[in-house]
Amino acid sequence: MTRTTTPDTKGAPEMSETFDLNGIDYVEFWVGNARQSAYFYEHAFGFTPVAYCGPETGIRDRASYVLEQGEIRFVFTSAIVPDHPIAEHHALHGDGVHDVALGVPDVDAAWAIATSRGATGAYEPRSASDDDGQVRLAGINTYGETIHTLIDRSGYDGAFLPGYEALPQPAAGERAGIGLRFVDHVVGNTEDMNPWVDFYERVLGFSELAHFTDSDITTEYSALMSKVVQNGDGRVKFPINEPATGKRKSQIEEYLEAYRGAGVQHIALLTDDIIRTVDELHRRGVRFLETPDSYYDAAEERVGQIDEQWADLRRTGVLVDRDDEGYLLQIFTKPVQDRPTVFYEIIQRKGSRGFGEGNFKALFEAIEREQALRGNL
Numbered sequence: 481m482t483r484t485t486t487p488d489t490k491g492a493p494e495m496s497e498t499f500d501l502n503g504i505d506y507v508e509f510w511v512g513n514a515r516q517s518a519y520f521y522e523h524a525f526g527f528t529p530v531a532y533c534g535p536e537t538g539i540r541d542r543a544s545y546v547l548e549q550g551e552i553r554f555v556f557t558s559a560i561v562p563d564h565p566i567a568e569h570h571a572l573h574g575d576g577v578h579d580v581a582l583g584v585p586d587v588d589a590a591w592a593i594a595t596s597r598g599a600t601g602a603y604e605p606r607s608a609s610d611d612d613g614q615v616r617l618a619g620i621n622t623y624g625e626t627i628h629t630l631i632d633r634s635g636y637d638g639a640f641l642p643g644y645e646a647l648p649q650p651a652a653g654e655r656a657g658i659g660l661r662f663v664d665h666v667v668g669n670t671e672d673m674n675p676w677v678d679f680y681e682r683v684l685g686f687s688e689l690a691h692f693t694d695s696d697i698t699t700e701y702s703a704l705m706s707k708v709v710q711n712g713d714g715r716v717k718f719p720i721n722e723p724a725t726g727k728r729k730s731q732i733e734e735y736l737e738a739y740r741g742a743g744v745q746h747i748a749l750l751t752d753d754i755i756r757t758v759d760e761l762h763r764r765g766v767r768f769l770e771t772p773d774s775y776y777d778a779a780e781e782r783v784g785q786i787d788e789q790w791a792d793l794r795r796t797g798v799l800v801d802r803d804d805e806g807y808l809l810q811i812f813t814k815p816v817q818d819r820p821t822v823f824y825e826i827i828q829r830k831g832s833r834g835f836g837e838g839n840f841k842a843l844f845e846a847i848e849r850e851q852a853l854r855g856n857l
C-alpha cells in the first residue's frame with residue numbers, strides 16, 4: 481500500500497522567530513537485521529560502533545546499534561518481535577531511513593514553532609535521563625513515513641541516548657575511519673516536491689537554494705525535477721526530488737514503487753580526500769555506479785584544471801563538476817539493499833556549493849543502465 485501524504489501549511493503564521501538548528505544529530509535506519517547492517521557500515525564504510533541497546537540492556541522489543549565517523553552518526557534499529565511498528569515499517573519499505581534527527585537548542589520552542597506552522601507531530605516533547613544526564617526530544621513528520629526528531633543533547637554526556645550502553649572504544653588511531661567527515665546533504669524522493677519545499681520553507685524556516693527542471697536533467701528515458709532547501713547557516717541541505725515525465729519509468733518512480741512511497745533516496749557524505757576514501761570503499765567491497773570511460777574525455781574539456789590526477793578519477797570512477805565558485809568531486813554507490821532505494825554519494829568540495837548538476841546526465845545514464853538490468857526501464 482502506498483501512503484501519500486502532503487503537509488498542510490495553509491494558514492501557518494508568517495516567519496517571526498528564527499528556527500535554529502545545530503545540524504544533523506543522527507540518521508536512524510529501520511532495517512531487517514540491525515546487527516548485520518552495523519557490521520556492513522563498520523567494515524565497508526569504516527564507521528566505529530559506539531553504543532548499543534537491546535535485550536542485554538533491558539530493551540525487549542528491538543535492538544539498536546549506533547556508529548560514528550567524523551561528525552556522522554548513524555543508528556540501525558530492528559524489531560525483534562513480530563507485531564511492532566518497526567517490523568511493519570520494514571515489511572512495507574524494506575531497509576530505509578526512519579529519522580533524520582536535527583539538533584536544536586530548545587526542543588520545546590522548536591516543537592511549538594513547527595507545530596504552530598503546520599507540522600504534524602510524530603511524538604510529543606519528552607525527556608530521557610540516566611546517570612550521564614538528560615536529553616530532550618520531540619518528533620515531527622516529513623515526507624512519507626520519515627520523521628525529524630528535534631533533539632537537545634547539551635545536558636548529556638553519555639554515548640548516545642539514555643538506555644544505550646557505550647561500547648568499548650578502539651585506540652584513537654584505530655578509529656580513524658576512511659575520511660568521511662559529515663553529512664553534506666540528505667535527498668528525499670517525493671510524489672510532489674512543492675508541498676515539501678513549502679513545508680521546509682514555512683515550517684522550518686529553510687530557504688530554496690537552487691532548482692533543476694526536467695529540461696536540465698532529461699535523458700531519453702527518464703527525468704526528474706529537484707529543488708534544494710537549506711537552513712539559515714547552510715549546514716543542513718535537503719534536496720527534494722519528484723518524477724518528471726519521461727518516455728519510460730523514471731528512477732524516482734522506480735524508487736517510489738519499491739519503497740512504497742516517499743522517503744530518503746541518498747545521503748551524501750563529505751570527505752577531504754575522495755580518491756583515498758573511494759579507494760578504501762572499493763577495497764572493502766562497496767559497489768559504485770560505473771562511469772563510462774568516455775565521460776572523462778568530455779569532463780577534462782568541460783571542467784578544466786583540477787588538483788587531482790585525471791588518471792585517479794578514471795581509476796576510481798569519481799565524477800567532477802565545476803561552477804562559478806569552484807568544483808566538486810562526487811561518486812554514487814549502488815543501492816545498499818535489495819530494493820532499488822537508498823544509496824550513498826561520496827562528495828568532496830573544492831569551492832563549489834552545488835550538487836553536481838553537470839553530472840546529472842552522466843549519472844542518470846549510469847543509473848538507467850542499472851535499471852535496464854533489473855527490467856524496470
Ligand code: FE2
Nearest residue numbers: 667748825835
Ligand atoms: Fe546528492
